[in-house]
Amino acid sequence: xxxxxxxxxxxxxxxxxxxxxxxxxxxxxxxxxxxxxxxxxxxxxxxxxxxxxxxxxxxxxxxxxxxxxxxxxxxxxxxxxxxxxxxxxxxxxxxxxxxxxxxxxxxxxxxxxxxxxxxxxxxxxxxxxxxxxxxxxxxxxxxxxxxxxxxxxxxxxxxxxxxxxxxxxxxxxxxxxxxxxxxxxxxxxxxxxxxxxxxxxxxxxxxxxxxxxxxxxxxxxxxxxxxxxxxxxxxxxxxxxxxxxxxxxxxxxxxxxxxxxxxxxxxxxxxxxxxxxxxxxxxxxxxxxxxxxxxxxxxxx
Numbered sequence: 085x086x087x088x089x090x091x092x093x094x095x096x097x098x099x100x101x102x103x104x105x106x107x108x109x110x111x112x113x114x115x116x117x118x119x120x121x122x123x124x125x126x127x128x129x130x131x132x133x134x135x136x137x138x139x140x141x142x143x144x145x146x147x148x149x150x151x152x153x154x155x156x157x158x159x160x161x162x163x164x165x166x167x168x169x170x171x172x173x174x175x176x177x178x179x180x181x182x183x184x185x186x187x188x189x190x191x192x193x194x195x196x197x198x199x200x201x202x203x204x205x206x207x208x209x210x211x212x213x214x215x216x217x218x219x220x221x222x223x224x225x226x227x228x229x230x231x232x233x234x235x236x237x238x239x240x241x242x243x244x245x246x247x248x249x250x251x252x253x254x255x256x257x258x259x260x261x262x263x264x265x266x267x268x269x270x271x272x273x274x275x276x277x278x279x280x281x282x283x284x285x286x287x288x289x290x291x292x293x294x295x296x297x298x299x300x301x302x303x304x305x306x307x308x309x310x311x312x313x314x315x316x317x318x319x320x321x322x323x324x325x326x327x328x329x330x331x332x333x334x335x336x337x338x339x340x341x342x343x344x345x346x347x348x349x350x351x352x353x354x355x356x357x358x359x360x361x362x363x364x365x366x367x368x369x370x371x372x373x374x375x376x377x378x379x380x381x382x383x384x385x
Contacts, residue, residue, distance in 0.1 A: 093210055096328055097203075103332025104203040107196035112154055114193055118183060119163045127157055169359040172197065177363055195352075199331040202353055205251060205307060206328045223254060227262030234298050235268050240291060245275075245299035245379045251355050253308045253325055259298060260322040273297035275375040276368040278309075278320040281337070301376045303356075303369075310351035311366070312339035318368045319351060327353040 116128045131154050175182055175190040182190055230246070237243040246255070256272060263270040273287045280286065290297040302309075307325040311318055317339055319326070329336045330353045342349040356362050356369070364373055 097207055097210060100203060100328055100331050104200060106332060107199045107203075108155075109151065111193065111196055111200060112151075112158055115158055115161065115168070116154075119168070120157070120161050124157050124160060128154060131157075166358055166360065169197070169357040170361055173357065173359045173361045173363060177361065198353055198355055198357065201251075201355065201357070202307065202325075202327045203331055206325050209252060209254070209325070223258040224262065226255070227258035227260075228265070230259055230298055231262050231266055231270055234270065234296055235266070239294060239296050242297070242299060242379075245301055245375070247301045247303065247376050247379070249304050250302070251305060251307050253306060256300065256306070256308060256322055259300070268296055269294070270296040270298065272322060273299045274306075274320065274372070275299055275301055276318060276371045278318045278368075281319055281321045281326065282323070284322065299375070299379070301372050301379070303373060303376060305353070305355040305369075307353075307355075309354035310337060311354045311368070312342055312349065312351055314342045314347050314349070315339060316367060317341065318354065327355065 116125060120128070131150050171182065172190060172194040174180060175185075175187060176194050179187040180190075181187060185193070233244065248255070259272055263272075271284060271290050273290050275287055277288050278286055285293055285295065287297075306320075307327045308321045308323075309318060310320075310326050310330055319337065319339070326337055330351055337351055338349040339351060340349070354366075354368070356364065364370060
């Protein structure tokens with residue numbers, strides 16, 4: 085999770101693997117039973133019969149050969165993944181049923197799907213770093229480029245913004261890392277009211293405090309954002325992919341405000357899936373999308 089600390093990053097992935105494994109097995113069961121051909125369903129039943137309990141072993145920590153074969157079966161489905169996203173988003177927004185699944189069950193499946201995305205992306209980022217596939221010099225140069233470009237203009241202005249649909253945090257991290265190399269005070273600006281875990285200024289307070297801002301508008305959310313479903317607080321971390329901690333039923337980061345009121349304080353990841361029915365009704369997404377709209381309208385380049 086933290087690109088600064090590879091050992092902790094790997095340990096976080098190991099600790100969260102059981103929850104990821106549980107989610108992907110449940111998803112496999114859902115996809116095969118609802119979207120696969122009869123031959124694939126039959127092969128799926130045969131594979132499950134090998135398991136001790138003749139059913140899905142959710143808590144199995146190891147990657148079994150049986151499940152490897154099951155995941156290979158899913159590759160043969162013909163339905164586009166975007167259609168599955170759209171179906172789940174539609175059911176979640178409209179509280180609809182699908183086949184024998186209630187809206188509550190579909191909501192759980194929707195969460196499991198996003199959990200799998202978060203874990204897979206975090207794992208990929210770790211592997212890229214560990215196998216020297218990620219070019220550190222290139223990313224450092226990119227971070228330095230944006231900072232040098234920003235300080236050419238007065239602090240109180242907004243000369244440019246970066247608009248992205250990506251969830252990853254490579255750009256966030258390397259811009260933040262590069263900020264420490266300059267004399268001027270500079271900070272990433274997500275253009276929404278965020279509560280930073282490391283006590284950095286909220287985005288709305290950066291410029292009024294005399295600090296240079298670099299606008300990074302992440303229209304589909306980010307791996308380093310977590311949302312409290314009760315009070316709506318958005319928690320961020322410029323150095324860690326904290327969304328990894330929201331996978332499954334375990335959560336190591338929570339809303340202290342709601343905990344003090346004895347309310348549910350478990351945080352949720354903030355990513356919008358690639359779907360034809362994007363739900364951007366959350367106040368933070370509204371602010372970000374409105375900022376992107378204004379910047380595109382006023383852009384000279």
